[in-house]
Amino acid sequence: MPRRSPLKPRAESSADGDRHPGLIIRHHGRGALVETPAGNRLECTARKRIRDLACGDRIEWSPAGDGQGVIEQVLPRRSVLTRPDHRGRPRALAANIDQLLIVLAPEPEPTAALIDRYLIAAELMPARAALVLNKSDRLTPANRTDIDRMLDEFSALEIPVVRVNTREANALTPLTGLLSTHTSILVGQSGVGKSSLVNALLPEHELRVGELSEASGQGRHTTSDTTLYHLPGGGDLIDSPGVRDFHLWHLDKTELAQGFREFADYAQQCRFHNCRHLNEPGCAVQAAVDAGDISARRLESYRKLYAQLEAAEGRLGDY
Incomplete structure (x- = not known):
């Protein structure tokens, strides 16, 4: 075929x-x-x-x-996902992606702050974002409540959330439904099972890797390669080991608020047009938090990231 x-x-x-x-x-x-x-x-x-x-x-x-x-x-790109090189300069990792799939699992323990960073990248690319809870069969009474609470926070932002595992029949159906009409990339911490998902989605993955290596004449496919695969059920999947961790050092801090989609409507109501949503008087984003319309954790996450970007300005050449 x-x-x-x-x-x-x-x-x-x-x-x-x-x-x-x-x-x-x-x-x-x-x-x-x-x-x-x-x-x-x-x-x-x-x-x-x-x-x-x-x-x-x-x-x-x-x-x-x-x-x-x-x-x-x-040719002109619709979107690009970047990561810093060894000197802190942004370098393209994958292009023309329209979906960022953020993979998490019960172990290692998921962190909302890392998810926030991926969501910022998706908003600014722009690309659709979705959360994929892998190894859902390993949820326990000890971790289920906290993970459900965290996922509910992101669901409230109209971010799709699916729960999958590679052990049970048809357990990947929610994920294949997300993939079928998109060019997607899997991102997330080491240990969340991205490789197992790729192998499950591409039953002949090792054969495909061999075919690509033979076609390229470059020998064995290495763990540093970023590769695009056509999925049997439709859609394309970019597999990259370069997105195990994710930082935003290349981002201009004035763009940061655009990565928090729930801020948009309220930001237009701030007293000052250039409000940074830090401690300015008349900040409508802070008022929305006080009223329970925006997550206090998300605003705090934004402020921490803003402070980190501000501290990093002028020092990127040191990375």
Whole structure:
């Protein structure tokens, strides 16, 4: 069965004659494994002027002989998920994502503060966000109440929440329903079971990994690779080990409030148009918290993140 491609069927050439459309399904250094609309795959190297490739990028490439290609252009992105490099500079991790699936589990203990950071990233990309409670069969009387309370807080923000596990028949159905019409990426702490979810969603995962490695000529697929897979039930899934933890050091603190969706309507009612929702008089966001319309924990989380971003300004070069 030919591989499905999310690119619209079209002739594999452009007005330039020797340029062809493609999708990056794996990125490594200056090289990338590119998929054509027909489902063929070839290894391509980017032109020197192209400095920021990501898995999920739509590109144009030209033939370079021996089944190889050269990436000539990266087409405009609908969205991009970034992470800081070793110097603290933002680098693209995955592009054209429209859904961020935040995976958590009873163990390690989920933290609302980390979920807040992922939700901020989703709001600003922009992309839809959903919470996936994996290993739901391991909930116990000791942890169920706290986890349910935390999930209820996010459900109140109209963020979808699904509970799944890989042990029971049909237990992944809620997740496959979320995935079928989106290009998604799984994010979350180490140990929450992202790899087990990928293996369950892609029954022939190891075979697919081998096929990709053979197609790229790069040898064995490594844990540092970010790879896009076409799901058998529809939708695409980007698997990346680079999102085990998540920080917002590259974010301008003036953008932070935009990542808290429940602030939007109230912020327009603040006394000062540039209210930071810290301790300013006439802050409508604080008034909404006092009235019970906004979570006090979420406002405190925002203020802590604001202070961290403010402290980090001017020091990014030290990372």
